[in-house]
Amino acid sequence: MKSKNDLNRTLFEIGQVFIKEGRDYESFKIAVDRYKQLMYDLLGLDLEDGKNRENLSTETGIAIGPTWAAMCLDDITRTQKFVKGIFEAVEELLLKRKDSRPIHILYAGTGPYATLILPVLASYSEKEVKVTLVEINPDSFDHVIHIFKKLGFEGYLQDALQVDATKYQFSKEIEIDIVVSETMQRALDTECQVPIFLNLQNQFGDDLLFIPQQVVLSFGLSQSSSSFDTKPWVEYKPLSFVFALDTYTKRDFLLEGNSINKASRFKKVSRCFSNQKFSDEVLPVILTEIQVFKNNWIRTNESGLTTPKIVSLDLNGLRDFTLDFQYEISDTPQLNISISR
Numbered sequence: 625m626k627s628k629n630d631l632n633r634t635l636f637e638i639g640q641v642f643i644k645e646g647r648d649y650e651s652f653k654i655a656v657d658r659y660k661q662l663m664y665d666l667l668g669l670d671l672e673d674g675k676n677r678e679n680l681s682t683e684t685g686i687a688i689g690p691t692w693a694a695m696c697l698d699d700i701t702r703t704q705k706f707v708k709g710i711f712e713a714v715e716e717l718l719l720k721r722k723d724s725r726p727i728h729i730l731y732a733g734t735g736p737y738a739t740l741i742l743p744v745l746a747s748y749s750e751k752e753v754k755v756t757l758v759e760i761n762p763d764s765f766d767h768v769i770h771i772f773k774k775l776g777f778e779g780y781l782q783d784a785l786q787v788d789a790t791k792y793q794f795s796k797e798i799e800i801d802i803v804v805s806e807t808m809q810r811a812l813d814t815e816c817q818v819p820i821f822l823n824l825q826n827q828f829g830d831d832l833l834f835i836p837q838q839v840v841l842s843f844g845l846s847q848s849s850s851s852f853d854t855k856p857w858v859e860y861k862p863l864s865f866v867f868a869l870d871t872y873t874k875r876d877f878l879l880e881g882n883s884i885n886k887a888s889r890f891k892k893v894s895r896c897f898s899n900q901k902f903s904d905e906v907l908p909v910i911l912t913e914i915q916v917f918k919n920n921w922i923r924t925n926e927s928g929l930t931t932p933k934i935v936s937l938d939l940n941g942l943r944d945f946t947l948d949f950q951y952e953i954s955d956t957p958q959l960n961i962s963i964s965r
């Protein structure tokens with residue numbers, strides 16, 4: 625078994641790979657494999673065990689089981705861009721801080737590994753960074769506490785809460801500098817990213833630095849194209865911006881001010897399209913782009929989180945039409961789309 629120093633060294637080195645500029649996919653993959661092995665050595669989580677594959681249903685979305693949450697690590701671009709974004713945010717806040725208070729990160733939805741934060745913690749002292757862990761799934765929560773103990777990271781812990789981040793009310797005294805949450809699927813489908821964001825923004829204010837800073841949804845088209853010298857590929861073209869999760873969501877999209885629950889209603893947004901040619905080869909899609917932090921964007925199709933979602937609307941033969949878009953928080957949140965009559 626490796627010593628705590630060796631474990632920290634490995635996490636530190638993984639972090640150094642992730643924060644490199646450029647798109648060195650091969651070295652990111654090697655770092656992710658090394659990270660997975662380290663987590664396996666520490667926890668030995670049985671990914672095949674049925675219990676670990678059980679999702680938890682809530683009235684504001686699905687919380688995925690420990691197996692699926694652990695496997696998010698495999699989404700190389702996602703993991704690399706989030707870790708890099710968190711590093712840059714911490715670095716920026718440390719440079720700006722006026723007292724010796726550590727930067728306090730609230731990590732909502734840690735999964736069993738707290739994947740996005742460990743390389744960051746391994747790179748800073750407990751005087752520089754503290755973390756509050758929040759996880760709804762009791763098994764994932766136990767696992768992440770175990771990981772922190774094994775790594776000797778208890779000193780970084782401000783708090784650890786097994787609660788629902790869409791509802792939990794924090795004490796008024798608590799100061800949070802950064803919230804990290806990756807509880808989303810492409811098109812902001814199914815999971816709790818939107819209600820978590822809104823609940824925390826309500827409590828900590830509009831200036832709260834939330835990572836990811838923005839999730840942008842556009843309506844667009846997907847089109848197979850081919851040329852004689854390359855194999856066929858699919859092109860995606862955005863036609864219109866339709867929804868964003870960011871500081872301005874409450875102002876621009878939410879109908880009634882402050883209460884965030886399954887009954888929270890979002891504005892219906894109508895968009896006119898003209899001269900379109902949807903067909904069996906040209907399909908309507910929702911495109912997702914994520915601004916993790918500042919220049920760190922996850923663009924369309926670079927990660928599982930930004931895979932285009934094919935819209936199940938028959939637009940074949942319609943040239944000019946209007947679509948209505950409305951986000952909905954429910955037990956399976958999603959962006960609803962309908963043809964305007």
Ligand SMILES: C[S@@+](CC[C@H](N)C(=O)[O-])C[C@H]1O[C@@H](n2cnc3c(N)ncnc32)[C@H](O)[C@@H]1O
Nearest residue numbers: 687693696733734735739759760761788789816
């Ligand atoms: C997509 S996984 C991400 C895991 C890990 N943070 C990562 O990025 O690799 C989301 C995690 O958030 C947890 N989660 C989902 N909804 C939650 C909620 N409302 N409150 C607290 N945790 C939640 C899930 O149980 C799951 O462990």
